[in-house]
Amino acid sequence: MSGSTPEQPAPAAYLPLLFGFALNQIAGVTSRLGVPDLLGEKALTAEELATGTGAHPGFLLRLLRAATAAGLLTQDAEGRFALTPLGGMYRTDSPVQAAPLDAMHAAPAVWQAWGALEQSVRTGQPAFELVHGTGLFDHLKGAPELAAVFHSAMAAGSAVQLPAITKGFDFSRFAHVTDVGGGNGTHLAAILAANPHLRGTVFDTANGILEAPEVLAAAGVADRCTTEAGSFFEHVPAGADAYLLKNILHDWNDDENRRILDNCRTAMGPNGRVVVFTSVLSEGRPDQDPVEALGAAVFDIEMMVVTTGRERTLTEFEHLFAAAGLRLAQVTPLPCPFLYYALEAVPA
Known part of the structure; x- marks a missing residue:
């Protein structure tokens, strides 16, 4: 027997599975802070983006670095950030808009429902009903802000x-x-x-x-x-x-x-x-x-x-x-x- 073991999967294969939830939030928070629209076709420093977004400068810098590693931004030698084509999808004037879809998935009511996926599979009941006691469409009737996000996401699709x-x-x-x-x-x-x-x-x-x-x-x-x-x-x-x-x-x-x-x-x-x-x-x-x-x-x-x-x-x-x-x-x-x-x- 050679004692060999199966080849270890590459990080590119398992990182999205382990940290997909984190990548979703990195992209979503970057978008909801308004970073893609502030950048537009420009390159800005973290300090300039902190001023424009009103975010905490140190924490925002860390988010921008993560967004860069995720492929949404680039960073030049002077420390300025710019959008990649992927990041450009989160601009409000993008022909293909990722931001409304992200806002829907990151909405607390929907985010919480995804957390009940295992219980949903075990019981055969939709996760949203398990968490909120009602279906999504009935829930939207009493949640105008979420309803607006939902309709915006449907329009983007x-x-x-x-x-x-x-x-x-x-x-x-x-x-x-x-x-x-x-x-x-x-x-x-x-x-x-x-x-x-x-x-x-x-x-x-x-x-x-x-x-x-x-x-x-x-x-x-x-x-x-x-x-x-x-x-x-x-x-x-x-x-x-x-x-x-x-x-x-x-x-x-x-x-x-x-x-x-x-x-x-x-x-x-x-x-x-x-x-x-x-x-x-x-x-x-x-x-x-x-x-x-x-x-x-x-x-x-x-x-x-x-x-x-x-x-x-x-x-x-x-x-x-x-x-x-x-x-x-x-x-x-x-x-x-x-x-x-x-x-x-x-x-x-």
Whole structure:
């Protein structure tokens, strides 16, 4: 016997696993102090940044050094700090905004829920409910500051996903689409702007669509779009060619999704379609980027922590559609991170 031992994993492999929570806070606190916006295209000293942020100079310097080691900043020989391209994602004027997503994950209510992940796995109950006694969406009704952070984070995610949807999915087949759970209309406004022939309806709760008329008007599509208030657990408007569900089904469990899909199936005609825009969990395909697969898998755990929902594999989506009298007819990969697809279902 040689007495050899397996090769020791490199620190790059295990540091994110051991200290991912710390890296999240290093990036988040750097962002929330306003460092990325203060730097912009400039280089500043720690003293100048302390003045601009109002932070403790010595403690801020230590944070800046950690942010530099994490790849968010650089430091020159004179001690001045500047943003890297990665750090630039935390600027408020960045086309791809990391700051709102970080603010959501670092919010105390969400941070505490992640701390209950083990109990969630042991009990099968969402971690957010275990910690706060209610689900995320009910909690948001009484937490306006967190609700604002949540909606900002969702908008940041949409800023990445919407171009992929408008460019990667063919809407030319449809005359009228209904965006189910469409919120303030940002999603549908972008689709209508990119497809001048199309008409649409934004369907969501009364609170959800409050700002939709203003958003639709600003996008120049108000004359081609209506809004309707209601609950997708009770009904959806009839008569559309396609019912769009963007990042909706992953918020809910299978029984809740059957109610949503049943209502879409009831509302649509024999040639109608349900189009689900969503990440799809990897089923071990060798052609899939492992980083993309990891992103989708982490989203699934996030759903476990904060909602009753989950991400799903294509096979699981097929079962979900079948339970609502639908059949998965077409799968379109979209140019968007984390295995994002358009799944089209038709009457079975």
